[in-house]
Amino acid sequence: MATKTHSGGCHCGAVRYSTELDLSQPVISCNCSMCGRSGTLLAFVPADKFTLESGADSITSYKFNNHIIDHLFCKTCGIKSFARGKAKDGSDTVAINTRCLDDVDLTALKVQEYDGKNR
Numbered sequence: 613m614a615t616k617t618h619s620g621g622c623h624c625g626a627v628r629y630s631t632e633l634d635l636s637q638p639v640i641s642c643n644c645s646m647c648g649r650s651g652t653l654l655a656f657v658p659a660d661k662f663t664l665e666s667g668a669d670s671i672t673s674y675k676f677n678n679h680i681i682d683h684l685f686c687k688t689c690g691i692k693s694f695a696r697g698k699a700k701d702g703s704d705t706v707a708i709n710t711r712c713l714d715d716v717d718l719t720a721l722k723v724q725e726y727d728g729k730n731r
Contacts, residue, residue, distance in 0.1 A: 619665075620713040622686035622693050627667030629694065631708055633657050639710050639721050644728030646676065646683060650692055652709045653723060659704035662694070681707070 614636045621628040633655050640654040641647075647654070667686065674683045681697040693712035699705040710716060 618713045618716065620693055620708065621665075621667070622670075622689050622691040622712065624686060624689040624691075626670035626688050627686045627691075627693055628665040630663050630665060631657055631706070632661040633708060635710070635716065635721060637722070638724035640726045641723050642726040642728040644731075647728060651711070652692065652707075653711055653718070653721065655708045655710050656699070657706050657708060658699075659696070659706055662706040662708070 615632050615634045617630055617632050618635075619628065619630050635655065637655070640656075642652070642654065670687050671684045672687050674685065675681065676683075681695050683692055683695045685692050691712065693709050695707040695709075697705055697707065710721060711718060
């Protein structure tokens with residue numbers, strides 16, 4: 613496993629975080645109404661592997677459909693760099709938008725398609 617610490621955040625820099633994840637594992641490209649429009653490439657981590665470094669007061673939330681995922685956006689630039697939710701086992705999880713990680717070669721990521729539109 614190639615877990616390492618990555619930093620990331622929104623476009624304007626108000627929201628910054630660090631997370632431990634393994635980018636040798638596939639990231640998810642979901643086609644649901646939210647992800648399909650925003651173009652996220654998601655990697656999921658347990659909540660204890662995510663640290664919000666700055667910007668808690670710069671984040672706003674949007675919930676839709678089943679209201680179980682807390683889609684979090686920067687109030688200033690509108691970028692959704694991560695979301696909070698629950699894993700299938702009920703544990704807290706964070707969905708990292710890998711497009712918002714610093715110094716990550718997106719062309720090197722393995723992408724797995726997920727049909728969220730029809731779930």
